[in-house]
Each structure stands twice: as C-alpha cells, then as structure tokens.
Amino acid sequence: MTRDPNAPLPTPFEAATATPTLIPTSTFTIIPPIVTPLPVVLLARPYYTLYASVDYDNHRVAVDQAIAYPNQTGVPLNELVLAVEPMLYGNAFSLSALSVNGLPITNYSLTSHRLTVPLSPPLSPGGQVTLALEYDLNIPVKQKANTFGWLSYQTNLTDWYPFVVPYDPSAGWLLHDFMPYGEHLVYDASDFEVYLRFADPSSAPVVAAPALPEVSGEWTRYRLNAARTFAMSMSREFLVTESAVGSVVVRSYYFAGHEDAGAKMSFVGTQVVGLFEPIFAPYPYPVINVVELDYNDGQEYDGLCFLSSNFYETYDGDSQTNLVTIGVHEMAHNWWFGLVGNDQALEPWLDEAMAVYSERIFYEYTNPGLLDWWWQFRVNYFGPNGWVDMSIYDGVSFRDYTNAVYLNGATFLEDLRVRIGDGAFFAFLKDYAAQLSGRRATANDFFAILRQHTTKDISDLLAAYFVNPH
Structure with a gap:
C-alpha cells in the first residue's frame, strides 16, 4: 500500500491507445445447496471454495464456503484461527452454520475479527481438515479510507471471507490487531475456486477479478492458485481497456471521463509485467487488474490493485x-x-520498501531521464528517516511510518545496491523471489539470501538503517 505523496510535476508522455470495452458477465438461475466433498489427498496449500450469491442493489452476499486446510506447521493443532475482517464493520458479517469434516459445531468463538475453531482430536502434522461455513455479508457503505464496501456506482469485496491465518510454532497464530495505517493481516499462499452469481443477471455489473472468468453452469467460476487474497470490484459503469503480455491479461477498469488515464494504466501494466518478469520472477497470476476507486491512495491485492480516482x-x-x-x-x-x-x-518493509524500490527500477528501465525527478518526488522531498524495520505498532505517526518503512527502506536498498554492485544486487533479487516463492519471508531470510550473493561488509548499513541486528 502507498499514499498520495505530493503534487505531480508534468512532463510530456505519449500514452498507449486502446479501445474501452465492457466485459460480459454470465447469467444463472437458482441451484441447490452446494455439497463440497472431503479431499482425499493432502493438498500443497489451503484450498478455498466459495459460492457467492450477490444482491448487488441491496448490498448483500450469501456465501457457502469450504476450506480444506493441510497441517504443514510441523506440530499438532488443537484449533484453527481464522481472520473475519467484515466483523470490523459492525453488522457486516452473520455466520449461520459451521462444520468440521462434515459435523456441525457450535463451540467456536467469534470475537472481534478472530474466529477460533476447536479441533478434536487435534490435527496432526501432515493431516488435513475441511471446514464448511455459511454466512451472509451486509456490505457496508464504503468509507474514504477503506476499500471494502459499496458506493452508488461500485462495490468492492476485499478480505470478505474468513481465512485461516498462518501458524508459526514460535509465535502462534499470526492474527494482528487493526491499525489506522499499514496492513495488519498475514496470509498463507492458498488456492481459490470462487463461484459468483447475481440476483438480477440482466443488470449484473462488470466484475474485476484476479482470475479469468469461466462459465460453469449457471455460475461464473474463477480459479486462482498460490495467492494470498481473492479480491473483486464490481460496477455497472466500468469502462475496460485490455491488453496482454504473453499469456498475462492486463485490464484497466475506470470511469467515464478518465479514458486517457485508464488507457495509460493498461499500457503501464504491460510495461510492469514485461520488465519485472525477467528481473524478479514470472508474473504469478493469469490477470493483472488496475481499478479506479474513490480512495485516498493505492491498495494491493493479488492480481488486482486499486488507485485513487484523484490520480x-x-x-x-x-x-x-x-x-x-x-x-x-x-x-x-x-x-x-x-x-x-x-x-x-x-515486518512491513519487506514488501513496502521493495515495492517503492521497484518504482525506481521501473523508471530506470523505461524512462531513465526521470530518475532524478522520481527520487525527489517520491523519496527525498519527505526527508526519509527512521528505522526501516519498525512495525505498524511502534507508536509513530503515519508520516513517520512511511518515511521510515517505505522511503528510508528504498534509500537502504539503493545504498545496498551501490555497495554490492548491480550484478550481485539483481542476482539477489531474482534468487530471493525464487527461494521464497509461495512462502512467508522474514528479514532473516532476506539477509541470509543476500549473503549468498556478496561478501561485502554491510555492517555499517545495517547499523544505520535497522534497529534489530541482522
């Protein structure tokens, strides 16, 4: 996630041309309740199956969900802990049924955004359990600082379903408290199979989703593998510009009057995929979506991100x-x-500082004459300072947090690159992405892999930028 920094400085740029189109949606009729069979083989990742019936105009969603969860923690689990983010929005979430391996249970605990499901007997390492949930979402009115919710012309489903949070044998279940800035959620990579239908198919909205739509009977099915999240945005007013890079579909969703900006983001999406694939790793999803939203800044999800309408x-x-x-x-x-x-x-710097520095790499390769502008506009203007490895709970202001984690983090990466050289730096980035693909990285992982690519002394950089030893 990032924030609107300061007023832009204009320079001529020729945007790509494209033709706005609307993506058709499928129709359906009511079908019987879904029965999800128990898995018979141990899965590589948690597997989420969701059937979501959306009443778009009344802002309600009825959901049947199954979670097949393999225990890959190495220890027995007496319970599963799920994040239920809609619980943070008043009466947005209503759970009507919960079962474990087909047996209904009522001795669960749902407090704040934490759903605790007891397991008896405990789930052994290498074992697998299936949860089934039935619930209703009463989608809240979207507030400026949130992505989840509805506006008169757009509805967003973000972190809308319960999901099992990661378990760390040394720290327990990784479900943190909400903070007004920064992200508090931690995700395991999971596989998703999402079925979507609308109460009024004749007026169904255009749907931005992180996977390609497939007609499956009277539902529209989306399948996404090895992702952290499955977010969607819907609107009857979306205009869509589509392009592609190899097998990756790039879609830009925007509103009337913003055609040039929408086409620009479709073009930039192709640049991002084409550039970062050889530098970092192959793009991990079938689709990359950029979605306009009345929002303060930008927000990322797998295969889909939101950008402020002000941009x-x-x-x-x-x-x-x-x-x-x-x-x-x-x-x-x-x-x-x-x-x-x-x-x-x-450890927010592990994604935020890397994403900021990825901007620097983007300009370096696509428009190197703008590098000095980028450093001033995005970083130096704000006087970056503070410990790069602070958490969202370290009691500082939003400005101090972003100055440290985002901007000083990018400055650290620049100093690191200069110290070890481009060859070692880019080899490290590629190896870091390869070794930790589908996993949850830590700062220790970052520096352990870095030291596989350089023998340079970086102790002074660590002392200058990090409060914790590495």
Whole structure:
C-alpha cells in the first residue's frame, strides 16, 4: 500500500491507445445447496471454495464456503484461527452454520475479527481438515479510507471471507490487531475456486477479478492458485481497456471521463509485467487488474490493485504523476506480497520498501531521464528517516511510518545496491523471489539470501538503517 505523496510535476508522455470495452458477465438461475466433498489427498496449500450469491442493489452476499486446510506447521493443532475482517464493520458479517469434516459445531468463538475453531482430536502434522461455513455479508457503505464496501456506482469485496491465518510454532497464530495505517493481516499462499452469481443477471455489473472468468453452469467460476487474497470490484459503469503480455491479461477498469488515464494504466501494466518478469520472477497470476476507486491512495491485492480516482482526475498525459508511480508500486506488490509474502504488520518493509524500490527500477528501465525527478518526488522531498524495520505498532505517526518503512527502506536498498554492485544486487533479487516463492519471508531470510550473493561488509548499513541486528 502507498499514499498520495505530493503534487505531480508534468512532463510530456505519449500514452498507449486502446479501445474501452465492457466485459460480459454470465447469467444463472437458482441451484441447490452446494455439497463440497472431503479431499482425499493432502493438498500443497489451503484450498478455498466459495459460492457467492450477490444482491448487488441491496448490498448483500450469501456465501457457502469450504476450506480444506493441510497441517504443514510441523506440530499438532488443537484449533484453527481464522481472520473475519467484515466483523470490523459492525453488522457486516452473520455466520449461520459451521462444520468440521462434515459435523456441525457450535463451540467456536467469534470475537472481534478472530474466529477460533476447536479441533478434536487435534490435527496432526501432515493431516488435513475441511471446514464448511455459511454466512451472509451486509456490505457496508464504503468509507474514504477503506476499500471494502459499496458506493452508488461500485462495490468492492476485499478480505470478505474468513481465512485461516498462518501458524508459526514460535509465535502462534499470526492474527494482528487493526491499525489506522499499514496492513495488519498475514496470509498463507492458498488456492481459490470462487463461484459468483447475481440476483438480477440482466443488470449484473462488470466484475474485476484476479482470475479469468469461466462459465460453469449457471455460475461464473474463477480459479486462482498460490495467492494470498481473492479480491473483486464490481460496477455497472466500468469502462475496460485490455491488453496482454504473453499469456498475462492486463485490464484497466475506470470511469467515464478518465479514458486517457485508464488507457495509460493498461499500457503501464504491460510495461510492469514485461520488465519485472525477467528481473524478479514470472508474473504469478493469469490477470493483472488496475481499478479506479474513490480512495485516498493505492491498495494491493493479488492480481488486482486499486488507485485513487484523484490520480485519474489529475492525470494529464505524463509519467511524472501519482497515477504511474503509485500504479507501478501497487502492481509490484504482486511480487513483493503476492509471490513472496511477509508479516505486513511486524515486518512491513519487506514488501513496502521493495515495492517503492521497484518504482525506481521501473523508471530506470523505461524512462531513465526521470530518475532524478522520481527520487525527489517520491523519496527525498519527505526527508526519509527512521528505522526501516519498525512495525505498524511502534507508536509513530503515519508520516513517520512511511518515511521510515517505505522511503528510508528504498534509500537502504539503493545504498545496498551501490555497495554490492548491480550484478550481485539483481542476482539477489531474482534468487530471493525464487527461494521464497509461495512462502512467508522474514528479514532473516532476506539477509541470509543476500549473503549468498556478496561478501561485502554491510555492517555499517545495517547499523544505520535497522534497529534489530541482522
């Protein structure tokens, strides 16, 4: 996630041309309740199956969900802990049924955004359990600082379903408290199979989703593998510009009057995929979506990111804009958050500093004449300082947090690159992405892999930028 920094400095840039189109949606009729069979083989990752019936105009969603969870923690589990983020929005979540391996239970605990499901007997290492949940979402009105919710012309489903949070044998279940800034959630990479239908198919909205739609009977099915999240945005007013890079579909969703900005983001999306694939790793998902939203800044999810409508409104054809810089930042999170996960609350620099520095790499390769502008506009203007490895709970202001984690983090990466040289630095980035693909990285992982690529002394950099030893 990143924030609107300061007013853009204009420079001419020729945007790609594209034709806005609407993506068709499928129709359906009511079908019987879904029965999800128990898995018979141990899964590589948690597997989420969701059937979501959306009443778009009344802002309600009825959901049948199954979670097949393999215990890969190495220890027996007496319970599962799930994050239920809609619980943070008043009466947005209503759970009507919960079962474990087909047996209904009522001795669960649902407090704040934490759902605790007891397991008896405990789930052994290498074992697997299936949860089934039935619940209703009463989607709240979207507030400016949130992505989840509805507006008169758009509805967003973000962190909308319960999910099992990661378990660390040394720290327990990784479910942190909400903070007004920064992200507090931690995710295991999981596989998703999402079925979607609308109460009124004749007026169904255009859906931005992180996977390609497939007609499956009277539902639309989306399948996404090895992702942290499955977020969607819907609107009857979306215009869509589509392009592609190899097998990756790039879609830009925007509103009337913002056609130039929407086409620009489609073009930038192709640049991002084409550039970062050889530098970092292959793009991990089938689709990359950029979605306009009445929001303060930008927000990332797997295969889908939101950008502030203000960025679209103020776009004037230049690359020296928030639309491009923050757009690149949010798309870079598909590598640093999606492909390589981390604890966003306790070690946010591992995705945020990397995403900021990815902006620098983007300009370096696509428009090197703008590098000095980028450093001033995005970093130096704010006087970056503070410990790069602070958490979201360290009691500082939002400005101090971003100055340290995002901006001083990018400055550290620049100093590191200069110290060890481009060859070692880019070899490290590629190896870091490869070794930790689908996993949850820590700072110790970061520096352990770094030291496989350099023997340079970086102790002074660590002392200058990090409060914790590495």
